[in-house]
Each structure stands twice: as C-alpha cells, then as structure tokens.
Amino acid sequence: MSKVVVITGANSGIGRAAAFKFAELGCEVVMACRDKERSKQVQEEIIQTTNNRHVHLMQVDMSSFSSIKEFNKEYKERFNKLDILIHNAAYINHGSPHRLNPDIIELTFATNVLGPFYMNELLRDVLKRGEKPVILNASSNIVKHFFDPKKHIHFEHLKGEWRASEPFSVYKQYCESKMALVILTFYLAEKYKEDGIRVNALQINGARMSPQTLNKFTLKWRLAARAQNVFFPPPEKMAKCYVDICTTPRFMDVTGSLMNDKLETMVRADVEPSVLKQVKQLTGSQFYPYYADNPEERKKLIDFCESIMTSYQQDVSTL
Numbered sequence: 001m002s003k004v005v006v007i008t009g010a011n012s013g014i015g016r017a018a019a020f021k022f023a024e025l026g027c028e029v030v031m032a033c034r035d036k037e038r039s040k041q042v043q044e045e046i047i048q049t050t051n052n053r054h055v056h057l058m059q060v061d062m063s064s065f066s067s068i069k070e071f072n073k074e075y076k077e078r079f080n081k082l083d084i085l086i087h088n089a090a091y092i093n094h095g096s097p098h099r100l101n102p103d104i105i106e107l108t109f110a111t112n113v114l115g116p117f118y119m120n121e122l123l124r125d126v127l128k129r130g131e132k133p134v135i136l137n138a139s140s141n142i143v144k145h146f147f148d149p150k151k152h153i154h155f156e157h158l159k160g161e162w163r164a165s166e167p168f169s170v171y172k173q174y175c176e177s178k179m180a181l182v183i184l185t186f187y188l189a190e191k192y193k194e195d196g197i198r199v200n201a202l203q204i205n206g207a208r209m210s211p212q213t214l215n216k217f218t219l220k221w222r223l224a225a226r227a228q229n230v231f232f233p234p235p236e237k238m239a240k241c242y243v244d245i246c247t248t249p250r251f252m253d254v255t256g257s258l259m260n261d262k263l264e265t266m267v268r269a270d271v272e273p274s275v276l277k278q279v280k281q282l283t284g285s286q287f288y289p290y291y292a293d294n295p296e297e298r299k300k301l302i303d304f305c306e307s308i309m310t311s312y313q314q315d316v317s318t319l
C-alpha cells in the first residue's frame with residue numbers, strides 16, 4: 001500500500017500501535033511526535049520489526065501553533081501528498097494544574113482541538129492530492145457527560161488565566177475538548193467535501209494505558225486509572241480500528257461519521273429521550289449527545305477556533 005500516513009503522538013499507546021500496523025501494511029508512516037529523542041527508539045523498533053524503511057519521525061508540539069507551522073513547512077519539503085492524517089495525540093494529564101500554551105490558550109483545548117484544527121487547514125492542500133484522503137479524530141466516550149442537557153463547552157474559560165469560580169479540572173477540559181473534536185468532525189466533513197477530503201472520528205471507550213501515560217496523572221487519578229486499566233483492551237484493538245476506518249473499502253466513501261469501537265456509525269440521541277433510551281445512551285455506544293449537532297454550539301466553536309487562528313496569524317505577520 002503506497003499511502004502516506006501522519007499519526008500524531010505515534011510514540012506511545014494507540015498511536016504507536018497504529019504506526020506499527022500501517023508500517024506492516026507497507027504505508028509510508030510519519031510519526032509526528034513532540035520528543036524526537038524518546039520517539040527515535042520506537043521508530044527504529046517499527047522499522048526493524050516490519051522491515052519497512054519508510055517510517056519517518058518528525059517533531060511537532062500539537063499545543064504550539066508555531067511548531068505546527070514548522071511541521072507543515074518541513075512536511076511539504078519532504079512529501080508532496082498526504083492520504084491519512086490521524087489526530088491521535090492528546091493532553092490527558094488528569095489532576096494537573098491550569099496551564100497555558102505559548103499563545104495563552106488553555107493547554108488541553110490547545111493540544112486536543114486548536115492544534116488539529118490548525119494542522120488540518122495547513123495540510124489541506126497536500127491532503128487534496130492524496131488518494132481518497134481522510135482525517136481521523138480520536139474522541140472518547142467521556143463525551144457521554146454531554147447527555148446532561150446542562151453541560152456545555154465553556155469558551156469563556158479557554159483564554160488567559162483561570163478566572164472561573166469553580167476549581168480548574170483537566171478532566172472537565174478534556175471532556176469538553178473531545179466533544180469539540182466531534183463537532184469539528186461533522187463541520188469539517190462538510191467543509192472539505194469540495195476537496196474530496198473525508199473526516200471521521202472514533203469514539204474510544206478505553207485502551208490500556210502505559211506506565212508513562214499513567215505517570216502524567218496525579219496520584220489520585222493514577223490509582224483510579226490503574227484500576228480501570230485492568231479492564232481495558234490492549235491499544236492494538238483501537239489501532240486496528242484506525243487502520244480499518246482509514247484503509248478498508250467499506251469506509252472509502254464514508255465522511256462525517258462518528259464510529260464506535262465496533263465500527264458502527266453512531267446516531268444522534270433524541271433531545272428528550274425516553275427513560276429506556278437514556279439507559280441505552282449511558283450503557284451502550286450507539287448514540288452521541290444532541291449537543292454535537294447543535295447548530296448554535298457549532299457556530300460558537302467554529303467562531304472561537306477561527307478567531308484564535310486569525311489573531312495568531314496577525315501576531316505572526318507583525319513579528
């Protein structure tokens with residue numbers, strides 16, 4: 001298979017397992033990782049195990065717009081097309097204090113939403129040249145919190161120092177960021193249709209986390225995640241979902257789909273579901289919250305992303 005695949009956060013967990021699988025298929029794999037030193041070992045292991053020499057390592061910090069810009073420049077110097085772009089990297093440091101990216105945006109949202117949003121726009125022209133190009137976003141079953149009709153994305157808390165009355169929580173930011181990614185999936189699927197670029201998302205229920213990932217959590221969160229980890233499948237299971245969604249003929253014309261780990265397209269929940277449906281929503285993975293399709297919330301998100309990107313471009317052009 002002669003496809004070029006970019007996987008962010010390909011040095012660990014699901015991203016690493018996916019890099020192995022795409023390399024086994026003979027794809028040209030670009031591991032887009034923030035720490036080249038640490039990721040080099042993984043790259044070498046993949047090359048040796050799969051005997052595929054076309055496994056590349058490129059540095060990118062998905063929380064930093066200037067780093068993404070650099071990545072885009074270097075990518076276009078080295079490759080002239082892109083077939084598969086997987087937004088797998090995520091900031092998941094549960095329990096950590098409030099942190100900002102270099103552009104003064106809350107770090108979880110910057111890494112998990114604005115970084116991918118910006119990278120998509122920059123790589124759009126090379127994706128256009130790809131063969132049945134597709135963007136895949138890694139979402140999470142944490143978006144189930146949005147079945148609560150009171151839940152929403154707090155755009156007012158995403159810029160600058162934390163001024164909200166409630167304490168900061170990475171868990172809540174992570175939940176909002178993964179919902180934003182679903183909304184963006186639906187929006188960009190429509191927007192990029194004219195370029196033949198498909199955009200889908202996978203709702204991940206759980207995958208065993210590495211000790212390195214668990215060590216990013218504070219003690220309380222680490223203990224809880226360790227207990228959960230026992231019941232989670234290995235990351236290879238989700239990596240296979242990535243590969244299947246991006247390469248099998250069954251999905252070649254699918255866009256704007258949020259899929260569960262059985263690769264079924266999930267459907268929007270009713271605004272006022274019956275009690276039976278509410279139970280199904282919480283226990284199964286057939287439904288996604290109505291919020292993801294709410295046109296007002298979508299507009300707020302797109303306006304927010306575009307305004308951040310516009311002010312970043314203006315800041316850069318005045319340097």
Ligand SMILES: NC(=O)c1ccc[n+]([C@@H]2O[C@H](COP(=O)([O-])OP(=O)(O)OC[C@H]3O[C@@H](n4cnc5c(N)ncnc54)[C@H](OP(=O)(O)O)[C@@H]3O)[C@@H](O)[C@H]2O)c1
Pocket residue numbers: 008009010011012013014015032033034035060061062063064087088089090091092111138139140141204205206207208209210213232235
């Ligand atoms: N595991 C689960 O149970 C689960 C459940 C739902 C959703 N997911 C989603 O699945 C995806 C993969 O998660 P995982 O479980 O495989 O976790 P993981 O092993 O911790 O992988 C996360 C990856 O993201 C990278 N990353 C974090 N911040 C970055 C940044 N600023 N720039 C570039 N890369 C960055 C990490 O790199 P470093 O090594 O440098 O930190 C790491 O490679 C994530 O999107 C996660 O939200 C996972």
